[in-house]
Amino acid sequence: MFGKILIANRGEIVCRVIRTARKLGVRTVAVYSDADVRALHVEMADEAVHIGPSPVGESYLRGDRIIAAALATSAQAIHPGYGFLSENPDFVDQVTAAGLVFIGPSAASIRAMGLKDAAKRLMEKAGVPVVPGYHGEAQEIVLLASKAREVGYPVLIKARAGGGGKGMRRVDHPDDFSEALSGARREAKAAFGDDRVLVEKYVDKPRHIEVQVFGDNFGNAVHLYERDCSAQRRHQKVIEEVPAPGMTPALRKAMTEAAVKAAKAINYSGAGTIEFIADASGGLKPDRFWFMEMNTRLQVEHPVTEMVTGVDLVEWQLRVASGEKLPKTQGEIALAGHAFEARIYAEDAAKGFLPATGMLHHLQFPDAPPQGAAMRIETGVRAGDAISPFYDPMIAKLVVHAKDRTTALGALHDALARTEVAGSTVNMAFLAALAADADFAAGDVDTGLIGRHQDALVAVAAPSDEAIAAAALAATDAGAPGRAADPWSSLAGYAHFHTLARRTRLRFGEENILARVSARPDGRFQVALEAPHDAINSHDLRNLLRTARWPGHVTVFEGAVGYTFAVPDPLAKADEAAAATGSLRAPMPGLVKLVRAAAGDAVIKGQPLLILEAMKMEHTIAAPHDGVIAEIATEGAQVSDGTVLVRFEDGQG
Incomplete structure (x- = not known):
């Protein structure tokens, strides 16, 4: 057994490998980028080596730096985790050339299965059933479209390299083939550096x-038996069993x-x-x-x-x-x-x-x-x-x-x-x-x-009045432990003969809600809400309502649903730089991959304006209404969440 291994990855898979390595008495080395300097996998490992800036191309995909880190720390082997360099046969060759062991298959095995078309030809030879389709080398659009007709629509265009649903498009009609092919090729090129594809028959009810x-x-x-991964969105697995x-x-x-x-x-x-x-x-x-x-x-x-x-x-x-x-x-x-x-993602x-x-x-x-x-x-x-x-x-x-x-x-x-x-x-x-x-x-x-x-x-139901009341209690700190035991701190305010109510404003989506929280003599509270909501007594709140307060917000949990309320600071100035109406903003950080319109163009509702690439997936940004474009983002621009991508002429918001 190895005495020390380096794990060439980040996040949960590194933590997972470390747990088993500890059980076996194997020491571990983690690598990390600028963004991961305080990451959990860095803390858990016995040693950690910095390998570069945050972008993966300058850190976790730098095989030379990873191998250098393994040699510098006297690691004997490299575990690749999944993603990044885990299925890169050139990296495997480099690892073995450096006198290290790659914890995974040989470079030859990875190459044999790395390209879907070649792999399917190999499987046909081995007697393994293969999906009907075109798996050849020629990539001319006329040939691919012809093969799609031969296979019969609907068809699936798939990148020959990589996986994870990237570079994949379902096509239901010949008229849509050209555009789907272009999108699949762009996405495949960005994700795998290879824009070649194969065309397969689409199975009507696929498992x-x-x-x-x-x-x-x-x-x-x-x-070790099968796994069912049919529960997918956008070709990405969600729940497996x-x-x-x-x-x-x-x-x-x-x-x-x-x-x-x-x-x-x-x-x-x-x-x-x-x-x-x-x-x-x-x-x-x-x-x-x-x-x-x-x-x-x-x-x-x-x-x-x-x-x-x-x-x-x-x-x-x-x-x-x-x-x-x-x-x-x-x-x-x-x-x-x-x-x-079940995979819990930060996604909308x-x-x-x-x-x-x-x-x-x-x-x-x-x-x-x-x-x-x-x-x-x-x-x-x-x-x-x-x-x-x-x-x-x-x-x-x-x-x-x-x-x-x-x-x-x-x-x-x-x-x-x-x-x-x-x-x-x-x-x-x-x-x-x-x-x-x-x-x-x-x-x-x-x-x-x-x-x-x-x-x-x-679809998520609107928060119940109980959830809003729980948010108000958390926002005013009225339900904090120990308040009921202290008659002075249990008062929201004091006036002759009665307690004053604490007022708070909550914002959920576009709705602004005014709540008044009053302390009762028995240490409980009443929350009065603006119409159309009802007043709620604190003892009527269900035990399932849990809350988390964080800067400027309160989140209320009802089962697996988390309702997040903004709690505006009444002393803060209004944001004078608030987004102007009549503009489209980036829904996430990403790269403006393709721009399909220009300033001065008249566009109609639903018309694709640009393609934003994030997490190596393409997202089409379409016009929300008819109008004339005043400004549009530059192709190749790297944008952050909320950046204005398209601005329409005045009065067209």
Whole structure:
């Protein structure tokens, strides 16, 4: 076993690897950028080395600096985590050339599976079923459009490199093919440096089912069952589970055998995932699934597999990379119970899941697992940390395990309802709504479920009067512990014969709410709210209403929903630089990738004006109304959240 390893990544995966390394007595070295100087993974590691500025291209993608850090700290091996350099075969070659061990597959294995088209040709040779489509080298638009017609619409354009839904477009009609191809190529080029694509038949009711495989350097390979990752938005996984709902013994046998066959075809060593697409339109069948791609690394969702098998996949990675055989044979790997993983992101579900930034002023996870279940929290942040625009906005993975799917789903509901995040917009309410969706609860899930139900899943009810009253109590500090015990501090104010009410103003969205909080002789409070809201007594507030107060705001938690109220400072001057009407602002930090209009252009409502790239994904900014453009952002400009992108001529707001 290694004595010391360097982990070439950041955030929660580094924290995850460190926990297993400690268990095995292995010392760890972390690397960090300027943005991560006080990050949790830096604090947890035995040593840490600064590798550059915040942008990934100047830090976490600098293989030379990472290798230099490993050599300087006498680390023997490098664990890549996932993302960044984890599937870069050139980096693997550089690691081994430096006399270090790469904790993962060989460069040859990564190259064999790194390009989707070549991988599919290889799988066809190995007898693994492959989705019908065009996987060739020629990339002329006329040829690709012709192949799309041959395959039959709808089709899926996919980047041949990378993953995560980047460079992917569904096309339903030939007239839309050219524009979709251009968008997919731009996104693929930005994310992977390769704009080549393949074209595949789009499966009407697709299930995304993947199989965890593991190989060693002695020719052994096993599977650790399947994971269902069909609950996706914009091709990004949201909730994963094991086992797959509706999985039959016949399909599991066919799929896992195909996965092991795929791993052996490239002499695979380490943790990997074979991803399949299954046609669920007539129920899961052993002759209706096809190979999509292989992820030659540990997956973000690996904890659900660990929960149902009892296997520490990171431990296996370290053991296999250090020269040991697989710790278990196929017959020794059992599947027990059901597990879910929900990904908590800083993102605005109501605005198309746009990434969000901000300070995590309040972050609290459940202090005990739900009854009848096990739970684990995978995170790389703490209260007080910032969600940076430079990196993926995932806050945590909430993982639960129970004896069956129904119990595990109930545990997921409970854990989400007891998780509190304030300071940044998060997807907690969306996750809870998805978990409660009737089709999802019944196991009738496919990759289009979220899209079909999106309006309902992202809709959040207005805060109740009880929630507003709780916010007012928190804003005035009336409900603080100890106030009822002190008759002087329990008074909001004093006048002859009666107490004065404390007044506070709250703002929720566009609504301004005036609240008056009065102390009662019994130590309780009454909150009087402006019409149309009702007066609420403090003892009528439900126990589920928890609050978090942070600078200028109060967040009230009702289950998994967090309602954030601004608490204006009555002494502060009005912001004279407030945004002028008649302008469009950037909904997130990003790069102005493409500008489709110019100053002086007359545009109509819904017309695309520019494309903003953030987190390597493209977001179209369209005209909210008819009008004439006075100013528009410059192509190639790097903008921050709230920057004016488009300004219309006066009177057109």
